Amino acid sequence: MKAMIITDFGGPEVFAECDWPKPQPGVTEILVRVHATSVNPVDYKIRSAGSWAGVTPPAVIGYDVAGVVEAVGAGVKRFKIGDEVFYSPLIFGGQGSYAEYHVADESIVTFKPSNLSFTEAASLPLAGCTAWDAIAFMQLGPGQTVLIHAAAGGVGSLAVQIAKASGARVLGTCRAANQPMVRSLGADVVIDYRTEDFVEAALRETEGRGVDAVYDTVGGDTLARSIQAVRPHGKLASIVDTSGDLNGAYGKNLRLYFGFMERSGEKMEILRVLAERRQLRPVIDSLMPLNQVANAHRRLEAGGVSGKIVLQIHP
Amino acid sequence: MKAMIITDFGGPEVFAECDWPKPQPGVTEILVRVHATSVNPVDYKIRSAGSWAGVTPPAVIGYDVAGVVEAVGAGVKRFKIGDEVFYSPLIFGGQGSYAEYHVADESIVTFKPSNLSFTEAASLPLAGCTAWDAIAFMQLGPGQTVLIHAAAGGVGSLAVQIAKASGARVLGTCRAANQPMVRSLGADVVIDYRTEDFVEAALRETEGRGVDAVYDTVGGDTLARSIQAVRPHGKLASIVDTSGDLNGAYGKNLRLYFGFMERSGEKMEILRVLAERRQLRPVIDSLMPLNQVANAHRRLEAGGVSGKIVLQIHP
Known part of the structure; x- marks a missing residue:
């Protein structure tokens, strides 16, 4: 699969597009085709010096996912192939979302709000x-x-x-x-x-x-x-x-x-309900293709972004 | 009544023994003959520059009382003359306890633990x-x-x-x-x-x-x-x-x-119960007569005190 990896810790120039092994779901995990992700301040903190988060370059980072379930582990109970989902990947001990596919334990996932596009949904989890x-x-x-x-x-x-x-x-x-x-x-x-x-x-x-x-x-x-x-x-x-x-x-x-946010499906479910009740609407500064992630980081680090920068992976 | 007042804001030398008007209880207040009081760090903070606490020298400071009820206001429900009580005087808007008598609203008072002396009880409230x-x-x-x-x-x-x-x-x-x-x-x-x-x-x-x-x-x-x-x-x-x-x-x-402790009779009641159950025992560094309060402040500010310095007023 295509991914934007960090080749080293450093500035935005460490991003490189490459072929990266497509992950395989474990027993309680789902494989998600990532339609969109977004950038957060923790991303550039990890990009610049992320050993505290257990990241060792080359690595895939990124902590928002909106996408479609493509495969499920034998023990997955809540999700099936074709479900539209959104969640925030674990920072510790997992691969990130700047890639075509992502694997996550079903416990941190919920269904995408029915009234939001993938782009909008990807702006919300983290x-x-x-x-x-x-x-x-x-x-x-x-x-x-x-x-x-x-x-x-x-x-x-x-x-x-x-x-x-x-x-x-x-x-x-x-x-x-x-x-x-x-x-x-x-x-x-x-x-x-x-x-x-x-x-x-x-x-x-x-x-x-x-x-x-x-x-x-x-x-x-x-x-x-x-x-x-x-x-x-x-x-x-x-x-x-x-x-x-x-x-x-x-x-x-x-x-x-x-606070340092901890992931759970229950918490994601709250976001889904708030979005569907129109009590929480995505605020999107801009939409870029994944291969522009370095520029997305530059803009976020420069400050003045209004809402979230979303990266589109599959349209 | 006799009191050790502060004549000005400053070092321990601002203390002076003087005759001070004996306070009179309001409707929901009790007049207490103070057997013992004790010194706390807030005392020397107020002594040195206590306008933040609403104190204007000359003034009586001090924030622990163990004593005996000598008179009660017409609306007092819980206490009667002769009751042994302990409490922490209000820091804002009240007179302190470095004096022979003190007046307090009954809402911040409770009965002295039956197993403690006045000296011991005075070490506990604040x-x-x-x-x-x-x-x-x-x-x-x-x-x-x-x-x-x-x-x-x-x-x-x-x-x-x-x-x-x-x-x-x-x-x-x-x-x-x-x-x-x-x-x-x-x-x-x-x-x-x-x-x-x-x-x-x-x-x-x-x-x-x-x-x-x-x-x-x-x-x-x-x-x-x-x-x-x-x-x-x-x-x-x-x-x-x-x-x-x-x-x-x-x-x-x-x-x-x-935290900045707020007074209540309910909180004092917890201390009384803990003391009577022997789950909380007073730790008394030393006992001095009230007219030695300047030395008590010097010792407390110098550090190294073990537990509380208690000041005896009526034996």
Whole structure:
């Protein structure tokens, strides 16, 4: 099968198109013909130095799949040949999805939302489950207010929608150019983080009390600065490394969540239901053929992507 | 009444003995003749610069009380004159306990453990409820392992006992001189943090997996370094300011708790029950008369105190 492998750890130039052995499904695994995949920040972290993830070049990386079941192991119970599925491949101990075929244990898979194309469905698994985990930690509900950093980003754009679906009021930071898009996802207030201090905005929008929860997908000192924006007994969620002292956190009785998404079919099923109920819609920045993956990485690393970059494999 | 007031914000020299108006109980308040109080780190933080706590010198500070009810407001339901009680005075909006009498709303008070002296009981409220909050967050139980930093300290020495009472295995850091005391509280492993790396010790004692939870009452980079000592999906609790980047936390799916103890009679009732069941015993470093409070602060700020310094007011 064709695959875009990494020939070494390094910059986007390490990608090369090659023939790679087609994987074979084990007893509880399915073989999926991959129609589309998408790129996530973890992809370039692994591409540049992925030994922490157990990756040894040459290797196939990539962590989103939407496709069709082509073969099933003898012990597979839920899926049959021809089923349309979507899921996020395991980061540890599996092959990635930048390839024509992928094998996965059926426990991390569910059926593709019936109202989404393969392209749309491939944008959701990793980013959607990541956003779901953080919003679930926050236990958001009607009457609450959440501040979502990078609300136009791959994870942020889905977090905005899940927070809205939960009944919360959503403040989102983004560039001025992305404000209409973020509003269209349901954000009640958009904050241009380049011209406005998000702490001031959060306090202004909550009559000085602070928001109930903050979601940091940015990193750096964003989490530390967010302590000033959250109310006592509030919650902070992060999916990135942070810098800066968390002084003041103990005086506010804060709870923090640091998340690295773990795969499950149950979690994918939640995404399927949200998509079919129109509570979660894919946000696609652009669509490229798989052999343009190096350019996709360059764009993602440069920042400013709105939603997800999807890679098409089989049309 | 006699009180040791702070005449200004500053060092221990700001304490002065003076006559201070005896407080009068409001409708739901009790007037307590204070037999003993104790010193906590928050005391010297407020003494040195306590405007954040709403304190304006001259003022009475101090946040532990064991004493006898001398008068009750018209709406008080649970207590009557002569009852022996213990509690932690509110930090925000109330007068402290370095005085002959103290007034408190009955909602934050409970009965003194019947098996403890006033001196012993006065060592428990603030530190004990603080330790309880953190251990409750950790949801410790049999089969789990917790690392408690500063296990000989005022909060740490109580946290060790509550963690043991919860069925967990306890690793505690302390100086060599305090090892016998910390073992006597129930710690299974004591780590001399000055000669041994606590991360190495934690990994060694858990066959490389990492502990289930870590309690930081030390501050500085202790919390950041503890990320290496805890297992994936583990918990970190802190009651102090921290410095250092929390890198690696998101890759481990960690949950963090930053606690600032809030008062309630229900929480005090838990301490009473634990004390009467002999699951929590006071750890008293030393006993001083109230007029030695400046020296008590000096000792506490210098570090190395084992358990609590208690101040006697009425014998």
